[in-house]
Amino acid sequence: MEIAHPNSLVLKPFPNGITVSLGKIAEKIEFSLKAVGVDFDAIVVLLDRERRALPAADIAVELQQRLAELCPGRSFVIGVSDIQVENWILADVDRMRARFGNEAYIYAGDGVGGKRRLGELSGGESFSPRAKAELLKSCKASSIRASSASFDRFCGAANFEWFWLAA
Template sequence: MPKPAFIVDGHLEFSILQAICKDSPLRRLNTNGDSVVVSKMAEKAAPVIRLLGNRYYPVYIVSDREDREESCEAMEAQYLSELKLRGIDITQIKIVFCDRMIENWIIADVEMIRGEYGDCVSAGETEGCDGKTKLRQIMSGAQERYSETVHGLRLFKRCNPARIAENSPSFRKLVLALEDRCEWLARHGVFCASLVDRQA
């Protein structure tokens, strides 16, 4: 099976994927922020994809929806369209947007969050909200101040991907896109076959 490559927006996504997909090439675009339009993201991603050549398949692009009004699905479709306009073979590309940011995937492991900070979050309030603000609120109750660089990777590494997938459709989409290529998911017993019916 060919080795995949990953392209991400920001520092936390880079650190997380570096930790869980250690053997795959990883590139960071620095295009995070809801003021960055999808066409600009594609403009920066296209030359990176070309530099990766045909040595890796698929090339995964993981980005944040943040405060944009468009749905994750609409942004993913627009991103692919913009890449195609720039001459990229989009059959090798898989794009997943977090809804709304990587912190939403962290708080989607409700059991882990409750174990760390008490009964402060429920499964129905983890996707589509401002995940970073929600995590700050959760941690402030324990007299801690959330820092992406200090807490983000540590908390994500404590997460169980099966529990994240249970509560986060956008993370579930990533799991399905990975097509059982991720050892971290396999170690936790998370495989595509167990999620297909739920995604549908």
């Protein structure tokens, strides 16, 4: 977010993972927003589905409901990558082919371990969170949206101007 939307405030990662309840995630988001003490027009929450049993779309709906209860009057845009944010990176097939020099690359789809697949595609390269953010920023949002249902849902929920999503 910091890289793709320069006027954003990014709260560092909250607890996530298969064992962390959506209620706990919502409570941590509420706590963080109270700590910041600033009212925002839109609050974007991005998390990985990981290996949760619920589909990404259902996680987004449930988290939206919990946040509405805890933070009435605030507007949230929930993005749940299926399975990991690396899946969104991998969904831009043209960018991946160009970046890694693999013309045969085909996106395996949402729900496939993106972190592992990105490592394989890159020949074992390790990506820091900032490097992944830069790589995601270098991707074309419209290409990702065409290939990833979870990213398409996120874009559809984002009801504000964000230059990167228009690309």
